Amino acid sequence: TPFDGCPIDFDRILCWPKTESGAWAVLPCFKEYNGVIYDHSQNATRYCHPNGKWDNYSHYTACHHMTDPPPDIVEITSIIYYSGYIISLIALSLAVIVFVYFKDLRCLRNTIHANLFITYILSALMWMVILTQQLSGSSGGGLTSCVIFVTLLHYFTLTNFFWMLVEGLYLYMLVVETFSGDNLRFNMYAAIGYGGPGVFVVVWAIAKGIAISGQERATSLEIDCSWMRESVVDWIFQGPVCAVLIINLVFLIRIMWVLITKLRSANTVETRQYRKASKALLVLIPLLGITYLVVLAAPAEGVVSDIFAVARALLLSTQVGYILCEIGNVELMF
Numbered sequence: 001t002p003f004d005g006c007p008i009d010f011d012r013i014l015c016w017p018k019t020e021s022g023a024w025a026v027l028p029c030f031k032e033y034n035g036v037i038y039d040h041s042q043n044a045t046r047y048c049h050p051n052g053k054w055d056n057y058s059h060y061t062a063c064h065h066m067t068d069p070p071p072d073i074v075e076i077t078s079i080i081y082y083s084g085y086i087i088s089l090i091a092l093s094l095a096v097i098v099f100v101y102f103k104d105l106r107c108l109r110n111t112i113h114a115n116l117f118i119t120y121i122l123s124a125l126m127w128m129v130i131l132t133q134q135l136s137g138s139s140g141g142g143l144t145s146c147v148i149f150v151t152l153l154h155y156f157t158l159t160n161f162f163w164m165l166v167e168g169l170y171l172y173m174l175v176v177e178t179f180s181g182d183n184l185r186f187n188m189y190a191a192i193g194y195g196g197p198g199v200f201v202v203v204w205a206i207a208k209g210i211a212i213s214g215q216e217r218a219t220s221l222e223i224d225c226s227w228m229r230e231s232v233v234d235w236i237f238q239g240p241v242c243a244v245l246i247i248n249l250v251f252l253i254r255i256m257w258v259l260i261t262k263l264r265s266a267n268t269v270e271t272r273q274y275r276k277a278s279k280a281l282l283v284l285i286p287l288l289g290i291t292y293l294v295v296l297a298a299p300a301e302g303v304v305s306d307i308f309a310v311a312r313a314l315l316l317s318t319q320v321g322y323i324l325c326e327i328g329n330v331e332l333m334f
Contacts, residue, residue, distance in 0.1 A: 004021060004052050005018060005048055005052055006018065006021070006048035006054045009054050011058050016046055016054065021048055021051070021052050022048065024045050024046070024048070025045065025047075025048060026044075026045050027043065027045075028042075028043055028044075029041075029042045030044075030063065038063050038064065038065050039064050039065075040063075042062040042063055042064070044058060044059060044062065044063055045062075077312075080313035081127070081131065081313050081316075082131075084313065084316075085124040089124055089125070092121050092124075093121065095114075096118060099111075099113065099114040100114070108170075108186055109170065112166055112167060112170055112189060115163055115166075116166070119156060119159040119160045119163050120160060122156040123153065123156035123159070123160050126149060126152050126153040129149060130149050147205075151201060154237050155197055155198065155201040158200060158201060158241070159193060159197045161197075162192055162196050162197050162244060164244065164248060165193075165244045165247060165248060166189045166192055168251040168252070169251070172251045175255045175258050176255065176258055196240070197240075200236060200240050201237060204233065204236040207233045207236055
């Protein structure tokens with residue numbers, strides 16, 4: 001006869017075996033979860049309803065952690081992110097104040113810079129708010145605040161990338177086209193920088209809401225905010241990010257080609273040409289966001305994964321410093 005109980009199921013923590021309808025499944029607690037050591041002499045339970053469906057909630061309340069573990073990679077990277085973003089926020093705020101206060105600096109180029117800095121500020125603030133909630137175990141206002149904060153985080157992060165695209169487009173127009181850098185009005189740049197991300201985030205939010213409501217399940221050890229879970233739906237905003245990086249990479253190659261050509265026409269020594277070209281490349285890479293390509297395909301686990309996590313935290317939280325230090329050099333070169 002066919003089995004009418006609950007089938008084998010994985011709840012992202014344990015794999016639950018086939019269980020008769022109306023019965024409790026019992027499994028030993030795990031030895032380790034997210035770097036925390038647990039008392040595996042106790043048991044976790046999950047109920048199989050009479051209709052043959054698993055309960056959405058797995059009971060891990062008896063699984064107590066043994067001792068406070070040494071700082072894991074999550075703690076280390078969190079400290080790095082906090083430190084880097086705080087320093088970046090201070091520097092960015094000062095830069096925006098300078099752009100706003102000194103009227104002599106008001107031009108299309110600096111307006112684009114200021115908007116890029118503002119998106120960095122907003123995305124960093126939202127990231128820190130969400131991280132603080134997760135580390136403190138506070139769910140804030142529940143699902144509503146979760147949806148608002150995560151949606152805003154994705155929007156501001158996307159505006160970050162799209163304003164990088166605007167920076168790349170402006171430099172391309174200035175260097176490659178040589179005469180049409182200001183042909184596009186600021187409203188057009190703003191439509192790209194703020195309007196484009198808005199479209200993708202609205203579509204993502206609708207799709208995410210449908211996906212979450214269709215397969216919602218929770219455990220006492222999972223992230224409180226279900227919208228933070230990764231899923232295939234996230235490619236709705238990850239895809240445009242990859243596209244922006246590729247477009248900026250194309251801009252970068254074209255700009256570098258023009259720069260090298262100009263350096264050669266100046267009858268300089270070959271080594272000096274490539275030294276200058278390399279300097280320009282290193283200046284443009286953080287400005288156009290190409291550094292994100294280095295960490296898109298990080299290893300999933302192991303020591304190498306930890307190294308990538310630390311490198312990513314250092315790179316992404318402090319790259320604003322490179323932009324602020326080198327942006328003047330870029331303008332002098334172009």
